[in-house]
Amino acid sequence: MAIIGIDLGTTNSSCGIWTPEGVKLIPNRLGDYLTPSVVGLDDSGNLSVGRIAKERLISHSDKTVAVFKRLMGTEHKIKIGNRFFSATELSAIVLRSLKEDAETFLGEPVVEAVISVPAYFNDNQRHATKMAGELAGFKVERLINEPTAAAIAYGLHEKQEGTFLILDMGGGTFDVSILEFFEGVMEVHASAGDNFLGGEDFVDAMVDDLLNQYSINRQSLAPAQLNQLLMQMETAKRRISSKALNPIQITLAGQQIDFQPDEAWFTKVVTPLLLRAKRPIERALNDATMSPQSIDDVVLVGGATRMGVFRSMIGRMFGRLPSCHLDPDCAIAMGAAIQAGLKAKDQALNDIVLTDVCPYTLGTDVVNESNNQGGYFLPIIERNSVVPISVTRRLVTVHDNQAQISVGIYQGENRLVNKNVFLGKVSIDIPKAPAGKEGVDVRYSYDMNGLLEVDVTVISTGKAVNKVIEHSPGALTAEEIEKSRQKLAALKFHPRDQESNRALIARGERLYESSLGEKRQQIAQLLADFDQVLERQNPPEIQKAAAQLETILNRLDNEEWF
Structure with a gap:
């Protein structure tokens, strides 16, 4: 295989x-x-x-x-x-x-x-x-x-x-x-x-600057308008150092925009x-x-x-x-x-x-010994430690007759634990004893795939629990995984032999949406003619028509249509 x-x-x-x-x-x-x-x-x-x-x-x-x-x-x-x-x-x-x-x-x-x-x-x-x-x-x-x-x-x-x-x-x-x-x-x-x-953020910065210049609220734009503007700015970003840089011409929120981007403007914006x-x-x-x-x-x-x-x-x-x-x-x-x-x-x-x-520091939440206040982050595996790595730290009780220790698992760089990313928790029962006399060894193991395993062992009894971080935010339970499998299995791709023709039609429709006047009429006629060829289901004729349509769309796509 x-x-x-x-x-x-x-x-x-x-x-x-x-x-x-x-x-x-x-x-x-x-x-x-x-x-x-x-x-x-x-x-x-x-x-x-x-x-x-x-x-x-x-x-x-x-x-x-x-x-x-x-x-x-x-x-x-x-x-x-x-x-x-x-x-x-x-x-x-x-x-x-x-x-x-x-x-x-x-x-x-x-x-x-x-x-x-x-x-x-x-x-x-x-x-x-x-x-x-x-x-x-x-x-x-x-x-x-x-x-x-x-x-x-x-x-x-x-x-x-x-x-x-x-x-x-x-x-x-x-x-x-x-x-x-x-x-x-x-x-x-x-x-x-x-x-x-x-790269998407550089395009967004260009769009935001243009909209600010014309006092247009991004939220006021229809999705199609915004996507059209984003695509034009993407093209401008790619050509910003080229002499072939075309002006941005588009109607937004009732305003006719005619803007010429240049390298100095782009540098300032980004x-x-x-x-x-x-x-x-x-x-x-x-x-x-x-x-x-x-x-x-x-x-x-x-x-x-x-x-x-x-x-x-x-x-x-x-x-x-x-x-x-x-x-x-x-x-x-x-x-x-x-x-x-x-x-x-x-x-x-x-x-x-x-x-x-390991790209992030991995640790747990602890109580500050000087004031007995919680909410502090104890690093166990420091960021940029070579992996695979396994590190053990010992934690002890803070209260008399404490019956359980909970080890919160966090990821981040802040000394305050609530400002780091919570990954999960491991709890284990311990024998009751005076504060500081009972505790656990906490081992974090981080592998080459960036996956974390946590082992917590009671010092006095040897009792241990293990947790592989599975139910972090965004993760799926076994039941959710099976539902996702069924949902995705029910979704069907189009047949492969139709894919190239559908791509041509989608491209033509995108150009139609972005064009005006005679050019829009020309694209509409091209797509209508191609639809008729597809309906006749003659493979050689379809292949020839597809090649001709692609050539024309390549030319139209490179014209100063915006």
Whole structure:
């Protein structure tokens, strides 16, 4: 059975497999290596995933959703049409689509996957990602941090030695990792990041600034208007350094907007986000007790690192040009595929010893000895500790004849426990005794997948309880998991052979929504003609008409239609 590597991204997802010739990226049903992480439902309740769903974000915004990776590990429910989904379920739908594509491409079942997660994902989010893979039908024994996967893709592990900074900014998250390679060992010295900083935020900042200039409230815009503006700003972001930058022309809240973005405006608008990006970089350097001069190379991955302003900032910080010769959108999938090959013990790969770190401090709540007040955080596993790791701390009673000790499990960096993330609780009965005379040993064990196990043992009796963090916020009970499996199983993808034609129609509808006048009439006629060809069900005629329609839509999409 094949094991594939998957980059489950905020904006796009992709997958690959290790072969004797090296990494091979797996194309989706439309022949693309990137599948937009967008899910939608049509009027018949059938699923749309990827490019088709993305094209329908404007015309069917109430039935289409994107950027749900940011909600992983939370209890938030997302409405699509008249149905509600968790971020875990939506991610499972994307993974299920990738699984089908891989099985079609490889011609064999795919039951196991290595899935990438942001290094700064907390325990809740890692559990949610693992559950999404299992709901999609995968056996998920290994999660790999995205910067680690990127480093493997760049072949940094093949160097004799060196210290490298991996900067991964995708659509929704920003990860920073400092890795050292020596004698076949890849050791992560420090990880930091921002789970709410990515390319989508740069687009949002552009949109907000434009709306502020014209005194327009974002909430006053219809979903289709807002999505149209977001897509235009996304295009402007990609072309900001190009002479081919077109003006933004759109009608919003009854106002005709005619705005010419330029590089100076873009830099001013996104400077606060660039300053946010500097903080985790500085924090990782500080945690690793390193200076910019001690970094041998800086590697950029993630589509948002293509921005010139970001690369310029990194160049100024480190006094050198960063490495970015691999496709930043595919580097993580390539690294995950190599890790999948390692897991399969493929003889074509030299074995690598991977060491990772715990991105957050893990601890418990304790009483302050000086004033007998509770609510303080006791670190047990410090952030950026190399994993796997197991640490034991002893806790004693604070009251006479105390009959039970409850160990709260928290994650975070604040000295006040209520400002950290609650993960769960373990309670155990103890013999009654004077305060301080009875207690427990608390062991936290954190593994390579970022999953936490807690053991609490009574000192005097040896009685012990164990807890693997499973029911954190956003996690599913066994009953909920089975309900999710049934719900997702009932949802059907459209037949693969219809996918490319549906993608063309969705793209045409998106252009129709965004156009006016003669151009809109032209697109309407093109789609009507294509519908007639499809109704005749003549495969050669459909293939020819589809090629002609795609050529025309490519030309229309690149015109100054906005």
